[in-house]
Amino acid sequence: MSVERRRVARVVLFDPDDRVLLMHGFEPGDPSDSWWFTPGGGLEGDETREQAALRELAEETGITEVELGPVIWQRICSFPFDGRRWDQDEWYFLARTERTVTDRRGFTELERRSVSGLRWWTSAELSAARETVYPTRLAELLRMLLEEGPPCTPLVLAPEIV
Numbered sequence: 001m002s003v004e005r006r007r008v009a010r011v012v013l014f015d016p017d018d019r020v021l022l023m024h025g026f027e028p029g030d031p032s033d034s035w036w037f038t039p040g041g042g043l044e045g046d047e048t049r050e051q052a053a054l055r056e057l058a059e060e061t062g063i064t065e066v067e068l069g070p071v072i073w074q075r076i077c078s079f080p081f082d083g084r085r086w087d088q089d090e091w092y093f094l095a096r097t098e099r100t101v102t103d104r105r106g107f108t109e110l111e112r113r114s115v116s117g118l119r120w121w122t123s124a125e126l127s128a129a130r131e132t133v134y135p136t137r138l139a140e141l142l143r144m145l146l147e148e149g150p151p152c153t154p155l156v157l158a159p160e161i162v
Helices: 050-061 108-113 123-128 140-146
Strands: 006-014 022-028 030-037 040-042 067-081 084-096 115-121
Touching: 006 050, 006 067, 022 108, 030 067, 030 115, 040 084, 050 067, 050 084, 050 115, 050 123, 115 123, 123 140
Parallel strands: 006 084
Antiparallel strands: 006 022, 006 040, 022 030, 022 115, 067 084
16 A cells, blocks of 8 residues: 655755754654754645745745755655654755844744754764754765755655654
């Protein structure tokens, strides 16, 4: 039986200093179960992945002044969160912004219960971090992206089933 996967657009957003913006999330019922992840979320209605990426970025960060680039990675993932299993087909868009001030007023009710903050990270800081970060190998992927530029075709990341 095939699983209906939620179509998701995520954004790998760099600032002028090549720092990437990540959100600090946690399981609503267990705040000690936490991780860092890129902004983004599921498509709504008939919107495209590009439209979803920009909408989610605006809602979750308040940042709308963005240069949206190509899809750089794709990933299938499945994980438990807030009492249900999420099966997702994620596309990661490269983006740049001059703005580093964030605003969380656009958070959904679930995000207000499960996101404690946002932070700009350098590749070196991510490499040294001992916290859980998704997608896995993000520090290595960012280093490769900054050194080599975006891939000609999206890199398909290993599926992550938690």
